[in-house]
Amino acid sequence: MTGGEQYGVADVERGYRVGPWTVERALGSGAFGHVYAARHEDAAAEPARAALKFLPTGTHTPRQLRHLRELAEREVALLSRLRSPRLIRMHDALTVDDPGHPELDGATVLVLEEARSSLDALLTEDRTPRSGPELLAQVCEGLTQLHDAGWVHGDLKPGNVLLMPDGSARLGDFNLAPELDGTHAYAPAFATADYTPPELLWSEVGERGMRVRQTADVWAFGVLAHLVLTGSLPLPGPTPSARRDAAVRYARGEEDLRLSPGLPPLWREIVADCLARTHEERARYGSAALLERVTAAAAGRPHRRRRAPRPLLVATAALTALAAAGFGTLALLPEGQRSGPGDGRDAGAVSATVTGPPSSGRTPAVAATGWDRCAPASVCFFTGRGGTGEMCAWEGDEFNWTDGAVRCSWTGSRRPASVYNNGVADPDGYVHVVYYAEEALHRRLGCVEQGERRDLGEGAARILSHIWAKAC
């Protein structure tokens, strides 16, 4: 056996026995522990295999010893109290009783379910894995489970995201994870610089440790998401200390955050919100809200924000009555014209278009012309200039023009010639509209601000998707 790293335990040889477990091979090591694959002496035992994490003890100064004991206790406390699908499970915690090996004697050994690999290893093979979005959703689920139970992870990074034999992700490594005490928790000052939020980079470490909050994990998740989706860290600089300085300049408002252009549009606002400058800004999104947004982005659809409610039922009912009376679907028709019922045109766009809220005092769309056909809270695109011709309108979060509940049937053959953003105030500030030449928000063409009416020019390209945005 040889000595470990600064805080590590001694390396453990193949065949070493702890309780019923026999060490087979090394799986990985971190700043504090070495992890080994092991098999149970009873092949029929459940589980028959496990990962043994040896946490250090032994040859350290009393201060280091106390500190190391705390790390082990923290991880055991969390793992024995929390059982959630996205957190790695602990089957048992053992203590090595081996006076013949003083460097191991007394070490705490966590008997964990065995992962196949880690996100760190996956990113070494493939900088932007196809499974990235799905893994991020699972990581976010793990964080939410941890946060809901009142803990902070405190060291979220690729090495601490474990990949199971079925390819799914679970969070591991909880020796820095503190339990909340009110709004804060106290952790040892040992987080990884690239994943540490700016406010903790200059935070003081008191008697009880560093005061951390769950928004520290939200920042770390933003860094992780940027890395997994683009292959690069969000803050510039060739070394961790250069990136830490960049984080400080950013937090002071001296620099803007420049996210990689390779970051998919659906993820940009999520990552930007996770990497908001201050704890307060990040706290606006609890982890449950973050999970909703991340799950939607991982599924390739924008998050359905709660936009100002509109009486869609009323609109639809009014439309049904109009259709029954022979007026047909109106919004897709040239201005001022009607079609017969059952002409196969898109009713989804109509229901969001023809009828304004009763409180708006607008006349029904049958009488409306031009821009006025565009109901409040909607964005409307027209085949003619100045809001003339056929119109497609959306008020919700449907973003593809050729699939989903609201479709624009003429977009295959014609380009929009004008647009009106009749957006209303939105609690989250999503009032502008960015539009794209391709489905799924690819190839940005332009942006129309709240209240803006505009001709799109002769050469306007086809538009196939759009999204409500906080800024143009």
Ligand SMILES: Nc1ncnc2c1ncn2[C@@H]1O[C@H](COP(=O)(O)OP(=O)(O)OP(=O)(O)O)[C@@H](O)[C@H]1O
């Ligand atoms: N349950 C497990 N199954 C398989 N491999 C594991 C398991 N737990 C940890 N590992 C591997 O061992 C490495 C180190 O584990 P872990 O991160 O828990 O140790 P640590 O010393 O606390 O690390 P850190 O430096 O992140 O604090 C991980 O990156 C992973 O590769």
